[in-house]
Amino acid sequence: MNRVLFILIISWLLIGRTCSCQGQIFKNIHRLDSLFEPEKKVDFTVFTRGSKNEIESTFSAMFLFYKKFISSQDIDACVFQPSCSVYAIECLHHEKNKLVAFMKISDRLMRCHGLASPKSYKIDKLTGKYSDPCED
Amino acid sequence: MNGSIKRVLIFLMITNFSPAQRSFGQNLKELVVFSNLQYEKGNFELAANEYNRALFxxxxxxxxxxxxxxxxYFNLNKLELSEQFYDRAYFxxxxxxxxxxxVLGKSFSLILEKKFIVAxxxxxxxxxxxxxxxSIKLDFLKGIAYFGLHQDKLAEESxxxxxxxxxxxxxxxVISGDFERLKRVENRFKPGTAWRLSLVLPGSGQVYSGNYREAANSALLMGGFAYLTVSIALEYTFLESLVVAASFFQRYWIGxxxxxxxxxxxxQNRERNSAYLSIMKILEDADKKNSKNPDCDAIAN
Structure with missing residues (x-):
């Protein structure tokens, strides 16, 4: 019985192998669909959703205005990933103590210059910039 | 021979020569058959482990x-590992x-990693x-690699x-038409021209690229900074206007x-992606049509 089953499986596999004319490449053609897809634009509203009070809402609106109309026309000067504005809005959302958040933001703005030491930061592989997230 | 020895002998015969006992042992051939089954079912993780065992x-x-x-590994999206094993199979x-x-499998993995020149x-x-x-697969992959390297003429030929x-x-x-359209768009929207236009007149490069909202945004911003620079120069001194506003003016001009x-x-990239997807669709459809009438000369894997 086992032998019969074994022979059946072998012959099924052999038949399957010789009659299948679709190889690995065309079977997986769908994996190539996103190869030249243009970069998706970052949706900055994700950083501003769920504002809990007036301060957060005001800063969120200012952040969105800045990102949409000012920063979009600027040169790519920030040496960090995420950029200083994204860092600032993340700090405001994550830090319970807003004074600490403002201190962290000020510290970040002072650290953001061309002479920032590469030894102090990890490199973000995607952007090649210094990785310095708010929550560390 | 007394009864107890007889019983022992019968017991030994049953345990040692029974076909049932032999069927439980798994040899390498059966292991590979089992792995093949898992592979066919799409259990790639298990299949890879079992194949590795057989190899070991x-x-x-x-x-x-x-x-x-x-x-x-290719199907599990562990592309670097798959490349190593393709190499091992090749050598x-x-x-x-x-x-x-x-080679075809390794090139496909490399293309997925966007390493077009290595592929x-x-x-x-x-x-x-x-x-x-x-041969079809070879031309197909060559086409994608050339396309990724912006060698459109060679990509089209492939x-x-x-x-x-x-x-x-x-x-x-249709493929020729797609490449023709792509060439037209690339000649129409030249990034270098857009950059130079914007340097001459802020916003004009954006108009050239077909984005009027960005053009208005840039023109308004530059107008604001120009006004600030001039008004500070008139109100105070030219040096102060340079220090306070002109640096921003310059920064957003270049920006x-x-x-x-x-x-x-x-x-250009949107058009490139659209042409690429159109070509993929055509080749996929042709492949499906072809596989309905198989010539069965293919497959090694």
Whole structure:
């Protein structure tokens, strides 16, 4: 019985192998669909959703205005990933103590210059910039 | 012979020579059959583990098993591992068909990693292929690699050869049309021209790239900074206006030009992606049509 089953499986596999004319490449053609897809634009509203009070809402609106109309026309000067504005809005959302958040933001703005030491930061592989997230 | 020895002998015969006992032991061949089954079912993780086990215990067809393992890792999206096993299959075989399949598989992994130039150098190793399906795959992958390297003329030739392999005359026309359209768009939206235009007149590069909202944004911003620079110069001194506002003016001027260049690139990339998807669709359809009437000359994996 086992032998019969074994022979059946072998012959099924052999038949399957010789009659299948679709190889690995065309079977997986769908994996190539996103190869030249243009970069998706970052949706900055994700950083501003769920504002809990007036301060957060005001800063969120200012952040969105800045990102949409000012920063979009600027040169790519920030040496960090995420950029200083994204860092600032993340700090405001994550830090319970807003004074600490403002201190962290000020510290970040002072650290953001061309002479920032590469030894102090990890490199973000995607952007090649210094990785310095708010929550560390 | 007394009764107790008889009973022991019968017991030994049952336990040692019974076919049932032999059927429970798993040899390497059965292990590979089991792995093949898992592979066919799409359980690639398990199949890869079992193939690796067979390889470890010295299964004789190492090249075929390596190819299978590479395919498993490919399907599991462990591309670097799959490339290693494709290499192992390539160097461990004398079969031209397996060599070709390994090169094609490795190139496909490299293309997925967007290492187009490395993929192309791998594909250059394959000159003539005896199997028609492998030649089609070769042209297909070469086409994508050239396309990724912006070698559109060579990409078009490769895709046309691929469509030719499927005997798809209509598809060939559509592919030529797609490349023609792509060429037109790339000539119309030149990033360098957009950048220079924006340097001469802020916002004009954005208009050239077809984005009027960005153009208005840039023009308004530059107008604001120009007004600030002039008003500070008139109110105070020219040096103070330089220190306070002109640096921003310069920064956003260059930024606007860079933005115009980026918009032109984005426009080109959108068209490039649309042409690429159209070509993929044509070749996929041709492949499906072809597989309904199989010539069964293919497949090594």
């Amino acid at each position: 215990f010295g299964y004789k067809s190492e090249d075929r098993v390596c190819l299978k393992i590479a395919n498993c 461990g075989t004398h079969s031209d068909s397996i060599k070709a399949e390994a 192309l150098s791998e594909l250059m190793n394959l000159d003539t292929l005896s199997l028609k399906s492998q 895709f046309l050869r691929c469509a030719n392999g499927f005997a798809d005359a209509q598809g060939k026309q 606007g030009a860079n933005k115009a260049e980026k918009l032109a690139f984005e426009r």
